[in-house]
Amino acid sequence: MSRIGKAPVVVPDKVEVKIENNVVTAKGPLGTLNVAIRSEITVKQEDGKIILERTNDERKTRALHGLSRTLVYNLVNGVNTGFSKNLEIHGVGYKATKEGNTLILALGYSHPVKIDPPEGLDIKVEGTNKITVSGADKQAVGDLTALIRSKRPPEVYKGKGIRYQGEYIRKKAGKTGK
Numbered sequence: 001m002s003r004i005g006k007a008p009v010v011v012p013d014k015v016e017v018k019i020e021n022n023v024v025t026a027k028g029p030l031g032t033l034n035v036a037i038r039s040e041i042t043v044k045q046e047d048g049k050i051i052l053e054r055t056n057d058e059r060k061t062r063a064l065h066g067l068s069r070t071l072v073y074n075l076v077n078g079v080n081t082g083f084s085k086n087l088e089i090h091g092v093g094y095k096a097t098k099e100g101n102t103l104i105l106a107l108g109y110s111h112p113v114k115i116d117p118p119e120g121l122d123i124k125v126e127g128t129n130k131i132t133v134s135g136a137d138k139q140a141v142g143d144l145t146a147l148i149r150s151k152r153p154p155e156v157y158k159g160k161g162i163r164y165q166g167e168y169i170r171k172k173a174g175k176t177g178k
Helices: 059-080 138-150
Strands: 016-020 023-028 031-036 041-046 049-054 083-090 095-099 102-106 113-115 121-126 130-135 161-164
Touching (some): 023 059, 049 059, 113 138, 121 138, 130 138, 138 161
Antiparallel strands (some): 041 049, 083 130
């Protein structure tokens, strides 16, 4: 049995969970989210815990067991506390500002790069080189962070660009004389 899949998901007091037709809906302080679970996995709620069980022991079902449990856990955790990812901007003249809800990046192009966050996500700019993306949906937070990073990924010769906080860039030596 899957180690991750067999662990129950504990539902905090602030979160209200509803299960209908294998669709798990969670409502909490940060909003409402739902996730559809495949028919090979059955979902039950018992005294403050969500339990996921497989209907058979096929390889595909075993793989879905852990995935489904993780999706439900992220759903419950997201509406309760939320998720956030941090980015750092490195490079001379590279900076980030915020106008209203729009993120404006100066990344060495001839024009500023503007990014509008989707509904439910929030972007914060600290100083001119730190960006924090936060929201209840873990996948949406990761997608928006990856989109921002893709506008100027870090390059390997000088390390300039947008990188995740704590990301290490292995630098190349470049040209050397004889």
